[in-house]
Amino acid sequence: MFTSAPQSLCILRLSAIGDVCNTIATVQAIQKQWPETQITWITGQLEAKLLDAVSGIEVIVFDKKAGIKGYRELWKKLKGRRFDALLHMQYAIRASIATLGIKAKYRIGFDKARSQDLQTLFTNIQVPSPKSLHVADGLMAFAKTIGVKDDTLSWSLTSSSKDRDWAIDKIQPQQRNLVLVPGASKAYKNWTATGYVEVIEHARQRGWNVILAGSPAQVEVDLANAIQSKLSEPCLSLVGQSSLMEMLALIDLADAVIAPDTGPTHMASAVQTPVIGLYAHHNPYRVGPYNYLDYVVSAYEDAILVETGKKSDQLDWRTRAKDPDAMQRIQSSSVINMFDKLVEDFYPQ
Template identity: 25%
Template sequence: MRVLLIKPGAIGDLLQLSPVVRAIKRSRPQARITILVGNSASVDLFRYNPAVDEVLVYEKKGVHRSWSAFGKLWRELRKRRFDLVVNYQRSNLKGWLLAAASFPCRVLVYHKEKRRVMHAVENHLKAVAPLVGDPGTLDQRLELYLGGEDKRWAEELLARESLNGKMLVALNLGASHPVNRWPTRRFAELSDKLQAAGFGVVLVGGGSDRELADAVLADCADRPLDLVGRTTLLQLGALLERSSAVVSADTGPMHMATAVGTPVVALFGAADPARTGPVGEGHLVLQAAGISCVPCRSRSCSSEKKLACMEAISADEVLAALKTI
């Protein structure tokens, strides 16, 4: 059985697909699974996953804006003669054109649950329920497999920075949507408090988080290790795996941490943890109390007091949460 999963999404969205991959492989051990992702960097999320046979790239805002490049990808998919296509990008016309490359075949389609709040992982599994069974009975843990080279990189880095043997806390500064971000001064305050208590601290994030990192460092009395924008995706995963805990808002590295088994203190305001919170045991979600609009589930803040929900989470609250995990 040849299976194509169409999911050109962000890091967290793709990792939320890992339980789907696992469930299909357990249900159909002979299945050959191909995943269609949205950029070349995302390939690494499945590079070492033993249940994934192939990862293809569909850059809808990049090279595949050209109809000639799109047609070449379509023909590549056609040659593979998939028996099942699961379309997690049903609102995208070109996504359907790519799905059509496999016709005639069986097609399953993802629909976001509207009748009740359902975690995204369970919602992803629901799309393949005819194949794998009741999502509520399945293992919903996220998985990120790392390569030996990336693990060695993390080990050597921590030794070089004299962080081996210390409780290491990774602070992920950014979030795709600004409404989900914790203030930089709070991160700086937390970093100082952690280091004063004997913890090692490392700042992590992507290249687009560089401005946030500079703001945090400007407010720090004791400079933490700064790796923002200085790691590959799998190096970041290896570093998160070696960390004792991760502090993050609702964004990709938060899901990466859970996928490598590291406890997370997740900071939520506008986003709803019942939908996108950390999956698995040992994680804590902090959400501001007494703010009526939480969670608004919006990507912009319309409150008179902008981002009060994230401002209200104090560094002391996060520090206390870290000490419990």
């Protein structure tokens, strides 16, 4: 599409943290080839905080909860501006409506295989879906479509000295540190307190320091409290006590992370901290931590086989296991064995 650097590009990816984190690799691939291109990224309020870790972009916050007022404020900020291309990287109808106030020659979106909610009606170029199932590869296909030659996924995220100092204060320098993010904002994605306790006690027996982390969402706070009440000795718990950028700095300094299907798994992958992701409702080969898919513990195949009688490769790539107790299929022994494998692979004695 572009044989030389475009003057300006607009990225539209509003949410969620994990998807925004995956999108960063695409944006940085564009920046690497065309450092002079002005990139404007429209995103949500929480997600914008993560973009503090990315240099060289203009961030415009869209308040998704403000209704028509939010659209009007966004369009007002963009009035009189025109981009060489809009990369419409979120197929939700809410995002597509936002594009009505974005002027661009090329309006690029997913093809029919990956789009939903009538997204193709809001675009004039569709990105061919890659063979890979992974969301991050589907996003990187946008960069390839506009002319980026090196589509290798890599991330460069930086933390401020203040955030890093906060994290350093929480890490035990004489031990390996495991950051365990037990909860996701959607309760059905969460594993059991008992399972986490068994993993924590095992990690401690191996000499690791364990830190609990997470957002202030009540479901996460309650799960962390349940874990603490069952432990022989409570962990340091930072659940609800860190900003998103402090969380990123903590994950960056940690030696390993364990988390379910939530943003911190992708943050860990981006900063190259080994992470064990726990999955049952979504295919981890589609939404798991990109650099550490070999360390996923998944009950997804079992869950969908019981529900549908079919394997994942016989189903639509977005198929979700609907059993609310699917995460309970994960055995603590499986997570412990994966932790031991991670330690052997990354921190051999």
